[in-house]
Amino acid sequence: MWQRAVAMLIEFELIEKAKNGDDGAFNQVVQAYRKRILGTIARLIGKPEDVEDVGQEVFLRLYFSLDQLRAAEVFEPWLYRLTVNAAYDYLRRQKRRHEHRMSDLSEQQVIMADASAGGKQKAEEDRRIKVREMVESLLGKVSEEDRILLMMKEVEGLSLKELEKIYNVNENALKVRLFRARQRVLKAFESQE
Amino acid sequence: MERMDQDGVPGMNGGDQLDALFAQYREACADREASAHFMPQLWGKIEARRGAVSSSWFRLWAEVWLVATLTLAIVMGGILIPRFENPPAYQASYVDVLTAADSVNDVAVLPVGETQ
Numbered sequence: 001m002w003q004r005a006v007a008m009l010i011e012f013e014l015i016e017k018a019k020n021g022d023d024g025a026f027n028q029v030v031q032a033y034r035k036r037i038l039g040t041i042a043r044l045i046g047k048p049e050d051v052e053d054v055g056q057e058v059f060l061r062l063y064f065s066l067d068q069l070r071a072a073e074v075f076e077p078w079l080y081r082l083t084v085n086a087a088y089d090y091l092r093r094q095k096r097r098h099e100h101r102m103s104d105l106s107e108q109q110v111i112m113a114d115a116s117a118g119g120k121q122k123a124e125e126d127r128r129i130k131v132r133e134m135v136e137s138l139l140g141k142v143s144e145e146d147r148i149l150l151m152m153k154e155v156e157g158l159s160l161k162e163l164e165k166i167y168n169v170n171e172n173a174l175k176v177r178l179f180r181a182r183q184r185v186l187k188a189f190e191s192q193e
Numbered sequence: 194m195e196r197m198d199q200d201g202v203p204g205m206n207g208g209d210q211l212d213a214l215f216a217q218y219r220e221a222c223a224d225r226e227a228s229a230h231f232m233p234q235l236w237g238k239i240e241a242r243r244g245a246v247s248s249s250w251f252r253l254w255a256e257v258w259l260v261a262t263l264t265l266a267i268v269m270g271g272i273l274i275p276r277f278e279n280p281p282a283y284q285a286s287y288v289d290v291l292t293a294a295d296s297v298n299d300v301a302v303l304p305v306g307e308t309q
Contacts, residue, residue, distance in 0.1 A: 052227060
């Protein structure tokens, strides 16, 4: 199974500086992580037009909670926890993910699809849209909490140890929850054959 | 819905196909760059929240002072009002009190044995 290469994008020292109120250091932290976090949010919420808004919410929460960070070593799980919480809050607010279909594509996606007119490029974009649609539809079979958990494990490639730190629950409980969620998705996937 | 690329791949069970689908999804939704407005908007939100936090601190302090002042006023009222309502019941004049004190002192300064 795919697993994300675990690499800190910044030095612990920079996190300590940001923690001590250095705005310049915080700016560097955001710049280092924003691409990864925005990517994660895009996959979690499936609404490209709202990704930056949710991303800003994540970094806003980070800014005002950084003083509660125990050690720089746990920064990444901390940031992922904030990301998961912000995405979950967003999904709860929206309650519209079941209607996320081709007809519901954002303007940006439609423009991108139009722009990529012409043979192979268009076919590739169509395939991506189908993949996104299919995964969104499958993940619609589980609760929002399980959807996010599955995404973090299966798509983001976080290990159980990392998820344990993010969710603050023991590994066995996570395994059970993941197994059940995956079984439900798998069942839906097989029924689509 | 139609299966994706892994259709008909021999030896792939449902779980493997699902993993492959997740991998395709990851590739279809690659990490994205932020727009040019991302950082200015973020700092704008931070400043707005900072302002809200400091004004809420000011409000909290004002409330604390108000409560402390009211409490002090109630306590002072509790102590002082009964005093005004029930003035001390001294009926004797200052001269009477002084005379009484002097007579006690007179007795106290007499040498031992001369009291009678």
